[in-house]
Amino acid sequence: MDPELEPDSDRNDAGFTLIELLVSIAVLSVLALGATLALPRGSTPATQDMALFQRQFEQMRQLAITGQSSRGLIIEPEGLRLASRQASNQVGQGGYDPALGQDQTWQISPRQQRWQGRVQFIPLHSQGSAAASSGRPDIQFLADGRSSAFRIRFAPRSGSIRQGHSGARQASCRSDGRTGLICDSS
Numbered sequence: 001m002d003p004e005l006e007p008d009s010d011r012n013d014a015g016f017t018l019i020e021l022l023v024s025i026a027v028l029s030v031l032a033l034g035a036t037l038a039l040p041r042g043s044t045p046a047t048q049d050m051a052l053f054q055r056q057f058e059q060m061r062q063l064a065i066t067g068q069s070s071r072g073l074i075i076e077p078e079g080l081r082l083a084s085r086q087a088s089n090q091v092g093q094g095g096y097d098p099a100l101g102q103d104q105t106w107q108i109s110p111r112q113q114r115w116q117g118r119v120q121f122i123p124l125h126s127q128g129s130a131a132a133s134s135g136r137p138d139i140q141f142l143a144d145g146r147s148s149a150f151r152i153r154f155a156p157r158s159g160s161i162r163q164g165h166s167g168a169r170q171a172s173c174r175s176d177g178r179t180g181l182i183c184d185s186s
Contacts, residue, residue, distance in 0.1 A: 045117035050171035064141035072137025079114040124149035149177040
């Protein structure tokens with residue numbers, strides 16, 4: 001028999017082709033992604049809100065220090081807004097700054113970052129905080145790193161905001177204005 005006409009006995013047809021392996025990996029990847037998206041999130045609304053607040057608190061504190069200008073956070077029931085202190089040509093609107101020789105006003109961001117749950121803000125010093133309706137932020141950050149003293153509590157929408165009155169996970173943060181932010185969840 002001619003060797004070219006003989007069936008190739010050395011050839012092994014028992015394996016997979018590269019294309020078959022790539023297709024099976026792609027299918028498994030899509031299934032794994034679908035299963036991951038179907039699982040519930042690992043964190044509660046209270047811990048998500050606390051993480052959002054921590055990020056914004058540190059970001060505004062760092063901006064105040066590096067930019068050498070006051071920054072602020074306005075805490076509202078629906079979410080939080082960012083604020084920065086700007087020089088104003090109109091006398092009497094935001095407080096006179098003798099170093100600059102001009103008045104200062106707060107520029108409040110129109111964008112609100114929404115809470116997932118409920119939030120309760122408690123200022124700790126009445127002299128150092130003013131209501132957002134007065135045009136001043138609830139938490140003010142100074143260029144030297146200090147901030148307003150406060151306590152803030154985070155809870156799910158369905159639970160009670162007071163600690164110990166709900167079985168749902170709650171979180172809280174506090175600051176004395178000098179030592180930074182201290183957060184915990186229960």
